[in-house]
Each structure stands twice: as C-alpha cells, then as structure tokens.
Amino acid sequence: MPFLSGSLSFERFRVEKFDSASFDQEHLDLMHQHAAGKVETDSAENVHTGFLGGAHLFDQDFDLEKNVINDAVHFGIRIDTNQIPAAIKNAWLQMELAGLGRDNPSGVPTKTQRKEAKEAVEQRCEVEAATGKYRKFQPFSLLWDHGYEMLYFGGSAGTASGHCADLLERIFEIELRHVSAGTIAQAWAIEADRYAEMDEVVPAAFIAGPSHGSVAWANEHSQAPDFLGNEFLLWLWWTLETQTDTITIADDTEVTVMLSKTLSLECPVGESGKETITAESPVKLPEAMQAIQHGKLPRKTGMILVRDGQQFDLTLQAESFGISGAKIILDEDTEFDADDRIEAVRTLCDTVDGLFHTFCDRRTGADWHKDLSAIQNWLAPVPQRAVQAA
Structure with a gap:
C-alpha cells in the first residue's frame, strides 16, 4: 500500500487519549476482530467499515512483524457500501x-x-x-505513528475519513483531531509562547483596497486560522522570487524550495473565481503574477523540497496541509526499506511544517509589517512601484 511504496497522498489527524506505551498484539487482535468482511452488508442503505492487514483488498491477517514498523502500525480500512444507485x-x-x-x-x-x-x-x-451486485469496496491505507501521536490517512478529508475515524475512535477509545494549517499554527504558537499574538491574527491585505475579515472557503465550523496556509504559500512565493530559494528552519537545517508543476488560485472574497495553472514552473508565468496582483490567493501548489540531501516532490493543499502525489527521490544506489520509508514520511511532514513554522514566526513577529509592505510593493503594478520607490 502507498505508505510503503509509490507516491503518497494523505491528510493528518492528531491522536489523543491513546494510553499504551507501544503497539502490541492486543491492538492487532482488535483489528482482526473487526476486520473488513466479517460483517455482511445486505441491507439497501448500509455502510460498513472494517480493518485490513494492509497488503490487499481482502487481507485479514495482522501480525506484529508485518504491521508494526518503526514504532508505527501500517494497516488499511475498507468501507463497504451496498446501495442501489x-x-x-x-x-x-x-x-x-x-x-x-x-x-x-x-x-x-x-x-x-x-x-x-x-x-x-x-x-x-x-x-x-x-x-450483492451493488456492493462496492473502497480501501484506504493508514499509518498510525505512535511516537508522533499522528495518524496519516491515505486520502482526502471528507465522508470516507469520517467513517475511518469513527471506527478507530470506537475500537481503540481514542480521539482524532484533523490537522490543518490553522491547528499547526496554533500548536506552534503555544510552544513558542506566541498564542496571544496568533489569536489576534486576521487575514492580511496584500493588495490595495478594503481588507477582508475572512476568506470565502473558510470552514465555518472551525476557529483555527486556516487562511494562514494561503498566506504561507504567497509568502513562500515572494521569498523565493525576491530573496532566496533556501530557508533555514527551527532546527537550523536548510530547505531548498522550488514551486513547480501546478498552482491553483482563488479570490478570497469569491468575486473573481478560480484559476489553475499547469507548467514546469507556474509561478514564472505572467498569468500567475496577474492573478495575485488582482487579489487571488494560492490554494494549492506543487513544490520540490530538498533537505539534508533528501528530495521530495509533492503538492500541498494550503488550508488542510494535505499532501498529494508526494514522491521520495533517492539515488539509485540508496537502499531503502520499510523503516526508512516511514522515517521519510516523518521527514516530509517535519520539513513542510518547519517551513510553515518559519512563516508563523515572521507572521506573529514584530517585523511582519516589513514583510507585508515588501509583498505589497512586489504585487503593485510597475508604475505604482516606481512611485513607491521614489
């Protein structure tokens, strides 16, 4: 399944109230007891979720050597539906x-x-x-990282992830909290003693005109400042264009960044619609610059990250911080087993989060007004820039 091979696409959930010191056979036995296919779905309007061993659609075998890797458990969940269209x-x-x-x-x-x-x-x-002719099976790959208290769900957040979360919470008596740009920012603010500053953050006005108090795509059920994900991508774009392509994160490692392949933008007030640009380097195209000069914000972008000699190609969704199509690029001579693969997933998330933490530090710091002014000048039409420079 994808976490152990191929490209990666996942959303993250914070795991709370799991009291065990490690994963053991007892946890795998619980998965086996509630394996997919053990409960029949004969009714016309029925959805059943069950665990998979992780190898294939009908895998009901759970074993410590097979499923517990590098302090994480790799498994699957299958959603069975039996609904007449x-x-x-x-x-x-x-x-x-x-x-x-x-x-x-x-x-x-x-x-x-x-x-x-x-x-x-x-x-x-x-x-x-x-x-049974209308029965459908939908498998999802999951990785539950004990040390990081993190669940990686191999899909996008929505109805399917809700079904999977319900099963895990019910069987293991845990709580799962979806990780998004806003929750990452709030967690960082607590650690950095910047929560008061973070609590006062509102959407920034990057272009001339009336400021907006929220964005059109905001989750009305969440108080987390997910709009910071959009601002992060714009800040990152500006940094790469005007300053450097190498950013130092909190642990003093350097991350080389390039925005590539795809870029999706949208008007934050819902007036001028959406735009998706596909190119080797979409941010270099004039239509990309015109879009942000007219107030659109990035919602998704492809990027290449290089940290400590390890390269990741991925697409990042701004608000949810969902990662899709991620590839781990290795030298041909590099040996890479399942333990290394899981460590690479951790490194990928640490790298993306580390870049975002650097932005959060700037965003809540005393010098944010300097960055904001510089971004506004960068986005201003050429004649206006000349006036401001004069």
Whole structure:
C-alpha cells in the first residue's frame, strides 16, 4: 500500500487519549476482530467499515512483524457500501408508475398507486441488495505513528475519513483531531509562547483596497486560522522570487524550495473565481503574477523540497496541509526499506511544517509589517512601484 511504496497522498489527524506505551498484539487482535468482511452488508442503505492487514483488498491477517514498523502500525480500512444507485431506483419507480397508471382514464397514477409503486421499489431494492451486485469496496491505507501521536490517512478529508475515524475512535477509545494549517499554527504558537499574538491574527491585505475579515472557503465550523496556509504559500512565493530559494528552519537545517508543476488560485472574497495553472514552473508565468496582483490567493501548489540531501516532490493543499502525489527521490544506489520509508514520511511532514513554522514566526513577529509592505510593493503594478520607490 502507498505508505510503503509509490507516491503518497494523505491528510493528518492528531491522536489523543491513546494510553499504551507501544503497539502490541492486543491492538492487532482488535483489528482482526473487526476486520473488513466479517460483517455482511445486505441491507439497501448500509455502510460498513472494517480493518485490513494492509497488503490487499481482502487481507485479514495482522501480525506484529508485518504491521508494526518503526514504532508505527501500517494497516488499511475498507468501507463497504451496498446501495442501489439513485438513477436506478428512479428508473424502477417510473416503470412501476407507468404500469399502474396505464389503465387509468387520465393515464396518470393515483395517490394510492404512487404509494404502491414506492413500496414495490423498496421491496425490489432489498431483493437486489441481497444479491450483492451493488456492493462496492473502497480501501484506504493508514499509518498510525505512535511516537508522533499522528495518524496519516491515505486520502482526502471528507465522508470516507469520517467513517475511518469513527471506527478507530470506537475500537481503540481514542480521539482524532484533523490537522490543518490553522491547528499547526496554533500548536506552534503555544510552544513558542506566541498564542496571544496568533489569536489576534486576521487575514492580511496584500493588495490595495478594503481588507477582508475572512476568506470565502473558510470552514465555518472551525476557529483555527486556516487562511494562514494561503498566506504561507504567497509568502513562500515572494521569498523565493525576491530573496532566496533556501530557508533555514527551527532546527537550523536548510530547505531548498522550488514551486513547480501546478498552482491553483482563488479570490478570497469569491468575486473573481478560480484559476489553475499547469507548467514546469507556474509561478514564472505572467498569468500567475496577474492573478495575485488582482487579489487571488494560492490554494494549492506543487513544490520540490530538498533537505539534508533528501528530495521530495509533492503538492500541498494550503488550508488542510494535505499532501498529494508526494514522491521520495533517492539515488539509485540508496537502499531503502520499510523503516526508512516511514522515517521519510516523518521527514516530509517535519520539513513542510518547519517551513510553515518559519512563516508563523515572521507572521506573529514584530517585523511582519516589513514583510507585508515588501509583498505589497512586489504585487503593485510597475508604475505604482516606481512611485513607491521614489
């Protein structure tokens, strides 16, 4: 599965209230007891989640040597659904109604006949669902890192991740908190004793005009400042264009950065729409610069990161800090086993977070106004820049 080979795509969840000192056979036995396929899904509207051993769609084998690697457990979760597609149910209903209404003088089914048709379709759905022909299996790869108290979910946050989180919370009596740009920023602020400053942060005005108090894509159910992910990508873009392509992070290691391959931008007030640019270096194209000069903010970008000789190619989603299409680039002579692979996942996340922490330090520091002024000048049209320089 992807965490042990191939490219990586995942969202992160913070694991809370897991009291065990390490993963042991007891935890794997729990997974085996609730393995995918042990509970049949015969009803018409049913969703069942179960654990997978991680090797393939029907893997129900769980073993310490196989699943516990480098203080992390690698496994899968399968979501089984047995639902009749809405288009098929509607077709059956129309066929029933046509048959029942055929002998009516008006040719239109009566209220009683409509009710009869609905009941007939419900019965047919139960019969068809029992055959299993509409059953679908959707597997997801997961990595639960004990030392980092982190769950890596091999997919994007949404209904599927919710089903998987419910299963893990129920079976292991833990709590999972989705990691986003805002929660990373808040956690950093607590560690750095900058929480008061972080609490006062509002969306910055990078171009002339009225400032906006929020962004159109903000999660109304979250108080975390996820908009900082968008500002981080813009700050990173400005830094690479005007200062340096190498950024020192908190542990004093240097990260070389290049924005590449894809760039998605959107108007934060929802007025001028979205734009996606695909190129070897999209930020070098004039349409990319024009987009941010008109107030759009980056929502997703491809990037290449090099740290301590290790290279990662990935796409980063600004608000969720979800990573997709990540590739670990190695020399041909480098030996790389499962332990190294999991360590590389940690390094990748530490590197992305380290860059973001550097931005958070600037964003909540006394010199942020200097950065903001410089970015505003960088984004200003050429004649305006000349006036400001004069």
